[in-house]
Amino acid sequence: MDRYATDENEMWWIDVPGFNMSHAVNAWEEDDAQSKLEEIRISVTDKKVVTSIPCLPKFLTWQSSIQLMQEKRTVASRTYEPGCTGNEPFFVPNNPAADEDDGFLVTYVHDEKTQESKFLVMDAKSPTLEIVAAVKLPGRVPTGFHGLFVSQSHLEKLCRDN
Numbered sequence: 575m576d577r578y579a580t581d582e583n584e585m586w587w588i589d590v591p592g593f594n595m596s597h598a599v600n601a602w603e604e605d606d607a608q609s610k611l612e613e614i615r616i617s618v619t620d621k622k623v624v625t626s627i628p629c630l631p632k633f634l635t636w637q638s639s640i641q642l643m644q645e646k647r648t649v650a651s652r653t654y655e656p657g658c659t660g661n662e663p664f665f666v667p668n669n670p671a672a673d674e675d676d677g678f679l680v681t682y683v684h685d686e687k688t689q690e691s692k693f694l695v696m697d698a699k700s701p702t703l704e705i706v707a708a709v710k711l712p713g714r715v716p717t718g719f720h721g722l723f724v725s726q727s728h729l730e731k732l733c734r735d736n
Contacts, residue, residue: 652703682715
């Protein structure tokens with residue numbers, strides 16, 4: 575979106591190959607591995623990616639959520655519906671003193687068929703990460719990293735405007 579845009583009608587999308595965007599700058603080496611910093615450049619004039627970036631095949635998208643409980647040595651998982659991909663889940667405890675699985679996993683899931691995005695709330699104690707709430711969102715949430723993308727004020731604005 576242009577920095578001087580006045581509403582979402584001025585938003586534009588740029589098609590790019592799939593890729594895994596990680597931290598701005600973060601690397602480590604193990605054994606004889608070689609670290610390499612990648613740079614992504616987007617031409618806002620041409621609305622195209624102008625540099626080469628490493629790509630993940632489409633079949634390597636996040637199609638499920640998995641939670642590992644260290645103390646209990648258990649694994650919980652949920653596979654999303656066909657055609658749906660999710661972002662990295664974020665744990666929300668019931669309270670600050672809660673056990674490691676006493677709370678909820680939350681994430682955004684995008685349905686490629688319907689082009690709808692949902693905010694999922696899953697029970698972190700459930701072995702199947704049972705969905706306790708699914709909220710249809712008024713706009714698309716792009717696939718990203720670390721599960722934190724939409725501020726509360728931005729989400730409230732989206733709800734007011736739709």
